[in-house]
Amino acid sequence: MRGEYTGAGPSGRARRRRRRRGPSVWGLLMGAVILAAGVVLSSALGEKLPEETGRADKLAAQTRLPETGEPVLSLPPELPDWVRQDLLPVNEYSRPGTALEQVNGVVVHYVGNPGTTAEQNRSYFANLAQTHETWASSHFLIGIDGTVIQCVPLDEIAYCSTIRNEDTISIECCHPDDGGEFTEETMASLVRLLDWLISTYRLGREDVIRHYDVAGKECPRYYVRHPEAWEDILDALTFA
Numbered sequence: 001m002r003g004e005y006t007g008a009g010p011s012g013r014a015r016r017r018r019r020r021r022g023p024s025v026w027g028l029l030m031g032a033v034i035l036a037a038g039v040v041l042s043s044a045l046g047e048k049l050p051e052e053t054g055r056a057d058k059l060a061a062q063t064r065l066p067e068t069g070e071p072v073l074s075l076p077p078e079l080p081d082w083v084r085q086d087l088l089p090v091n092e093y094s095r096p097g098t099a100l101e102q103v104n105g106v107v108v109h110y111v112g113n114p115g116t117t118a119e120q121n122r123s124y125f126a127n128l129a130q131t132h133e134t135w136a137s138s139h140f141l142i143g144i145d146g147t148v149i150q151c152v153p154l155d156e157i158a159y160c161s162t163i164r165n166e167d168t169i170s171i172e173c174c175h176p177d178d179g180g181e182f183t184e185e186t187m188a189s190l191v192r193l194l195d196w197l198i199s200t201y202r203l204g205r206e207d208v209i210r211h212y213d214v215a216g217k218e219c220p221r222y223y224v225r226h227p228e229a230w231e232d233i234l235d236a237l238t239f240a
Ligand SMILES: [Zn+2]
Pocket: 004, 108, 109, 110, 160, 211, 217, 219, 220
């Protein structure tokens, strides 16, 4: 169906880690609460649990940045109301359920399939669970009409940007023709979505990149062939 989605499958590390998601933050918090309750109870009984107490302290410390004491963003942020969430079913071809442990950038792509809608591309990703055609997905799809669909949660990896799957959020943009230029509506949504991600994850200009910048692939085509048009997108963004 398409040429854009290749080589985006699980890396060796991701493959090994699949289905081995670490405990959720709530799980950790509950663990800390249970440990604390245990310590209180055992103290009342005249007994100390030094090891467990140490672990509870460590858990509490892990939820803050050591230098500034600022809370670490570990739960996925609440989505803006202009993003429609339509998550893929968990499956090894498009949503492996592997934890995305850090977000160091955003990678912009084009779908490479002119005239298709965001919904059609989402179906393509979802159907990979049955077709096994390739490994592919993205966190977000933006339609020619500016529709924004979220396919993969922000605390899970998507299969989109090869070696950067493990530390980036991916955005696939639809386009009317083979040249790959985005419509005004797509561009407006892309800038809005990028601005939201930039402020949520405190990203800099150098963190917003093209698939081309990761893998040398001609993606997003128009913005690889016209680097000045890519610079125009970066110029339209708001960085802190
Ligand atoms: Zn791409």
